[in-house]
Amino acid sequence: MSDHPVTLGRFDAEEARLAGLKPADLLSLGLAAALILLPLLVGGSWIFALGVCFANSIGVLAVSVLVRYGGEVSIGHSFFAAVGAYSVAVLDTRFGLSLLASLPLALALGVVSGVAFAWPSRKLSGIYLAVSTMALALAVPELINNADGLTGGYEGLYVSQPVIPGIAMSLQRYYAALIVLVAVVYGLARLRHSRQGLQLLLAKAHPAAADAFGTRRVWARVAVMGISGGIAALCGAMLGFAGSTVSPSGFTLWSSIFLLVGSVVSFYGLSLPRALVGGAFLTLVPQFLSASGAWIPVLYGLALLGMILLGHYLPRLRAMIADRKGGV
Amino acid sequence: MDVVTNALKGEGIALSFGGIEVLKGLDVEFRAGEITGLIGPNGAGKTSLFNCLTGAYAPQKGTITYAGQSLDGLPPAARASRGIVRSFQHVALSPDLTVLENVMIGVARNHHAGWQHVFLPTRRGREEMARMRADAEQALAELGLAGAADKLPAELPPGMLRLVEIARAIVGRPQVLLLDEPAAGLNNAETRDLMRSLKSLCSPDLVMVVVEHDMDLVMSICDRIYVLNFGAFVACGTPQQVRQDEDVVRIYLGSDDD
Numbered sequence: 205m206s207d208h209p210v211t212l213g214r215f216d217a218e219e220a221r222l223a224g225l226k227p228a229d230l231l232s233l234g235l236a237a238a239l240i241l242l243p244l245l246v247g248g249s250w251i252f253a254l255g256v257c258f259a260n261s262i263g264v265l266a267v268s269v270l271v272r273y274g275g276e277v278s279i280g281h282s283f284f285a286a287v288g289a290y291s292v293a294v295l296d297t298r299f300g301l302s303l304l305a306s307l308p309l310a311l312a313l314g315v316v317s318g319v320a321f322a323w324p325s326r327k328l329s330g331i332y333l334a335v336s337t338m339a340l341a342l343a344v345p346e347l348i349n350n351a352d353g354l355t356g357g358y359e360g361l362y363v364s365q366p367v368i369p370g371i372a373m374s375l376q377r378y379y380a381a382l383i384v385l386v387a388v389v390y391g392l393a394r395l396r397h398s399r400q401g402l403q404l405l406l407a408k409a410h411p412a413a414a415d416a417f418g419t420r421r422v423w424a425r426v427a428v429m430g431i432s433g434g435i436a437a438l439c440g441a442m443l444g445f446a447g448s449t450v451s452p453s454g455f456t457l458w459s460s461i462f463l464l465v466g467s468v469v470s471f472y473g474l475s476l477p478r479a480l481v482g483g484a485f486l487t488l489v490p491q492f493l494s495a496s497g498a499w500i501p502v503l504y505g506l507a508l509l510g511m512i513l514l515g516h517y518l519p520r521l522r523a524m525i526a527d528r529k530g531g532v
Numbered sequence: 533m534d535v536v537t538n539a540l541k542g543e544g545i546a547l548s549f550g551g552i553e554v555l556k557g558l559d560v561e562f563r564a565g566e567i568t569g570l571i572g573p574n575g576a577g578k579t580s581l582f583n584c585l586t587g588a589y590a591p592q593k594g595t596i597t598y599a600g601q602s603l604d605g606l607p608p609a610a611r612a613s614r615g616i617v618r619s620f621q622h623v624a625l626s627p628d629l630t631v632l633e634n635v636m637i638g639v640a641r642n643h644h645a646g647w648q649h650v651f652l653p654t655r656r657g658r659e660e661m662a663r664m665r666a667d668a669e670q671a672l673a674e675l676g677l678a679g680a681a682d683k684l685p686a687e688l689p690p691g692m693l694r695l696v697e698i699a700r701a702i703v704g705r706p707q708v709l710l711l712d713e714p715a716a717g718l719n720n721a722e723t724r725d726l727m728r729s730l731k732s733l734c735s736p737d738l739v740m741v742v743v744e745h746d747m748d749l750v751m752s753i754c755d756r757i758y759v760l761n762f763g764a765f766v767a768c769g770t771p772q773q774v775r776q777d778e779d780v781v782r783i784y785l786g787s788d789d790d
Contacts, residue, residue, distance in 0.1 A: 272628075391651045398650040399640050399660060406626045406637050413624035416586055417700070418612035418641030 255446035258381035261483025263439030264466035274428035280337030286455035288437030293361035318433020360451025538564035545594035569754035615707030638700035671703035
């Protein structure tokens, strides 16, 4: 890293290192700039779909951070997403509060939910933890339906409060989701270069070594789950805002599984391009396949397989190309 | 007799697994300002004793104190915060982190900036990481590893990884340094460098204990040596005394009856 110093205005070297600015990150910045300008070129349903794609990308990051920093897999993140989504929807419909007020609450409740789940399950790992997260996902729709006085039950809630009055809601839904996605990616880049990030990564690889250097493995588990739960809640909040409606059908076990699928096809990447690949797989690929009728599941499966094989063989292809270039 | 204040002491340490006695009521004193060797055949209980001292294992009997204060019941992380650190017999570095970052973890226990400094670009967060990085770079330089700072562990040979472990252990200026086979995997030149480094680390406040099979290293750098066999001490003394001890010679060389 230090071999490639980056000078960006008033950023000093330490700031650049903390921000994790490398060529790949500059690519992310370029991509973010392109996405900021995209509504000038496309409109209508594309803007709506991309807003939902950004929200799903946040959910993909929530699962990926659990894998990357905790070494664990979740199939229950729709629970935390639902916490965020209903924080936004309930404050919107019942109290007339916009995303500016409800988003911090969603984040806080997501973190608290993650910690509350992590503490009793702190001794579980691997398949046992994954199955226990599934219990969360299975419980969500019933919990929402039983609290229909607050949540609207099956019919759900409509999110309509603008963040900035006077600006078209379609643009607000798009840009709000994009801003939160970029903010999460930035936060995770900072985590990677922080003391806590280093400690979490050691705790994942060698819990005994982490213990021996002052990092309690229970702290590591609870911290990772809190971060992941908070990000998943942001995903839910933005799904509610960008998608305009919140209902139990959006937070089922299948939703959790698709978040995991998105994380896998993004190869647990925590950068903006990787997150967008995962989010697109949840949002845009089904849209592209929507005219295929009964073939949709088959084609989706093939696309999934293709992505995994591509990711598996891409490093080898790159190495082969590099070797040939070197040989020439 | 000298009054030893900063000593790591164990009294009557007994540990067993499933009825097998691994440590048999050991009395031990590791003094500050000395390098103490802990030797013995494989399975003698050396690493188990380390695990008891660092809190990874809870002995069924006995007490452990450091500087007169009991460590009994304290988890490993709490002992680490008191400056009791160790290296591992099998290299335990994070493969996701660079060498420099792995070493920075060794000093993490001395820093306490909260989560807001992780996610927000604050001065305190920047300064904390800068100090950790400077300390880690210094520790790597002391062990001749400055050139490997930005490499991943997978890119280094086993001998260098062992040195990175030691750098991680010493970077936080520990009070007690327990090194489990630090020379394993090192070539002769690297071992000589390690011996020089360990000697230079020695200070009046530091308790240093070395578990090692390399007898040249142990005899060269240690002030005192404990010899462990089947969970019990068979000898304790200066390198000269241990070298001449009949039991030690028998354990290491075998007797005519064996």
